[in-house]
Amino acid sequence: MDFQSLANNILTHIGGENNIVSFVHCATRLRFQLKDRTKADKEALEEIDGVVTVVESGGQFQVVIGNHVPEVYKEIVRITNGREDSAPGGSRQEKGNLAGRLVDIVSSIFTPLLGVMAGAGILKGLLLICTNTGWLNAKETTYTILYAAADSLFYFLPLLLAVTAAKKFGANIFVALTIAGALIYPTIIELKNSGADTSFFGIPVVLMNYTSTVIPIILAVFVLSYLETFCMRFIHESVKNFITPLIGLVVMVPLTLIVFGPLGVYTGNGIAAAILSIFDVSPIVAGAVIAALWQILVIFGIHWGIVPVILNNIAVHGKDYIKPATAAAVFAQTGAAFGVMLKTKNKKLKALAGSAAVTGIFGITEPAVYGVTLRLKKPFVCGVISAAAGGAIIGYSHSIAIASGAPGLLTIPIFYGPGFLGFIIGISVSFVLSIVLTYIIGFDDPVDEKQMQTEISSGEQIYSPLQGDVLPLSEVSDKVFSSEALGKGIAVLPTKGVVTAPADGVVSTAFPTGHAYGITTEHQADILIHIGVDTVKLEGKHFDRKVVQGQTVKRGDILAEFDIEALKTEGFDVKTPIVVTNSDLYSGVILTDQKQVNPEDCIITLRSSK
Structure with a gap:
């Protein structure tokens, strides 16, 4: 894959570098915050080779790449001269509803840490396994060194969150780091452990343990960003570069210790207690509901609101009950993709489902969900049902996670502890049940090869998308079409500016300019309709596109309307090629001998495939 070319194409179609407020990446997606959404061409992005799909969620414009997203992200950073993931002012430039902005803030803060969190979590789980099995002694220095790494x-964690939060909110990273460092400064920790009364100019200070905390530093950096903006605006230019950090430290460290710290810790403790109480009331129901809803929350980006809760539970109690249930959702959608691979007769879908399922086993479910299960609908539902079953088992077993990381085969060690056997049974049930349900219930397979062979052997018929005069391709002034380099077909000189679907199928291409359309028929014939010659130069002028890429159409459905006379007035040839671009797969491409055609007339008959 040419990552440089892919990065350039993505930048072009999101409206250019100047349209970016901020951008980060997670395991499979580039997550952009854009200044003007209308400048981004979603359909063109989805047509780029290397882009799985485009999702708009939580105020973010998300381009799903897959496993190669780090390489593409690196190229975008290089092209944009190291700009990376922030712009001055951060989230204050964002628009949209409050919920969407909150999701964007949380995802932007935590996404850069997911990889190292997973690695550290796996190591922590492996060390726990090694000590419990006697492979390592916790008193040995080898264990001490490895545990420090984990x-x-x-x-x-407050130091790392200070960096990502500062980038998101547009605050000074080094001031934010210093504030975080003050929270976990050894003398402050000793003062807290001593139990001595603490005050700041007579104001009582309730010291807390801020190691591993999440909420206090995020609140502090958020307020810091506004304080710095205020200072930079009113302090004289000659001294503001060092007076602003001075004020930031003098104000924010005491304010955080007095207000934000206790507020954040007490809030976190309350959330953790609430989660525990839900599992205490009915762990089976809690596990089933979390597992069933998780992938739905992921689709809408709402799951980011739960990530801080999971981290806080681990920080407060050393364990979390939510993450194990989410693993059931991951393995269920992976199983659904495997079920599709086993069931489908479409070779392309079989290959896609197989590769997506393998990726899903390692915790990356976007290719499976967006590329396979959600697209086919029924497999996604089978995955949700299976996730609920596995989640119920995991909840009943009181399974825990001792660290953070994307649930998958490699991160199983982070779930080692009480309820581990139940966790293994739960994810196994989710995976296997999803395969079975998907295979039994089935789905609308894009291709039934046996039926396809039967129908094509008797002749698949392609109908005219236009009303007009029939011409051979050789009379089209564009050599690419006239030489049949793109495939066999005919041309129509239209007398009416309406283009309709020539067969039942799916719109494989719908150019934003409205001048060309691709249709993949139910029997996998690829039909290209190109309205006029060189009409792409009009950039959509005189064309009214009625469909989008991926839309299912029936023969006769209107694809587009265009102004014939306006095209002629501007000097464009309106001869329209209709080409079967995969005509080399057929033993016979029989063209009509009619001189004039209407949309109800058959213009091409495809004989048995080779």
Whole structure:
């Protein structure tokens, strides 16, 4: 894959570098915050080779790449001269509803940490397994060194969040880091452990343990961003670069220790207690509901609101009950993709489902969900049902997660502890049940090859998309069409500016300019309709597109309308080629001998495939 070319294409179709407020990436997606959504061409992006799909959620414009997203992200950073994931002012430039903005803020803060969180979480789980099985002694220095590598991220989590939050909110990163460092400064920790009364100019200070905390530093950096903006505006230019950090530290460290710290810790403790109480009342129902809803929440980006809760539970109690249930959802959608692979007779879908399922096993479900199960609908529902079953088992077993990381085969060690056997049974049930349900219930397979062979052998018929005079392709002034380089077909000189679907199928291409359309028929014939010659130069002028890429159409449905006389007035040839671009797969491409055609007339008959 040419990552440089892919990065350039993505930048072009999101409206250019200047249309970006901020951008980050997660395991499979580039997540853009755009200044003007209307400048982004979603349909053109989805047509780019290397882009799985485009999702708009939580105030973000998300381009799903798959496993190669780090390489593409790196190229975009290079092209934009190291700009990376922030613009001055951060989230204050964003528009949209409050819920969408909150989701965007949380995802932007936590997304850059997901990879290292997963790695540290796996190591932490492996060390727990090694000590429980006697492979390592917790008193050995080898264990101490490895545990420091595994636990340092969680211990110093406020420092890492200070960096990502500062980038998101547009605050000074080094001031934010210093504030976070003050929270976990050894003397402050000793003061807290001593139990001595603490005050700041007579104001009582309730010291808390801020290692591994999430909420306090995010609140602090958010307020810091506004304080810095105020200072930079009113302090004289000659001294503002060092007076502003001074004010930031003098104001924010005491304010965080007095207000934001206790507020954040008490809020986190309350959330953790609420989650525990739900599992205490009915762990089976809680596990089933979380697992069933998780992938739905992921689709809409709402799951980011739960990520801080999971991290806080781990920080407060050393364990979390939510994440194990989410693993059931991951394995269920993976199983559904496997079920599609086993059931489908469409070779392309079989290959896609197989590769997506393999990726899903390792915790990356976007290709499986967006590329397979959600597209086919029924497999997605089978996955949700299976996830609920597995989640109920996991909830009943009181399974826990001791660290964070995307649920998958490699991260199973982070679930080691009480209820581990139930966790393994739960994800296995989700996976296997989803395969079985998908295979039994089935789905609308894009291709039934046996039926396709029967129908094509008797002749698949392609109908005229236009009313007009029939011409051979050789009379089209564009050599690409006249030489049949793109495939066999005919041309129509239209007398009416309406283009209709030539067969039942799916719109495989719908150019934003409205001048060309591709239809993949139910029997996999690829039909290209190109209205006029060189009409792409009009950039959509005189064309009114009625369909979008991926839309299912029936023969006769209107694809587009166009102004014939306006095209002629502007000097464009309106001869319209209708080409079967995969005509080499057929033993016979029989063209009509009619001189004039209407949309109800058959113009091409395809004989048995080779």
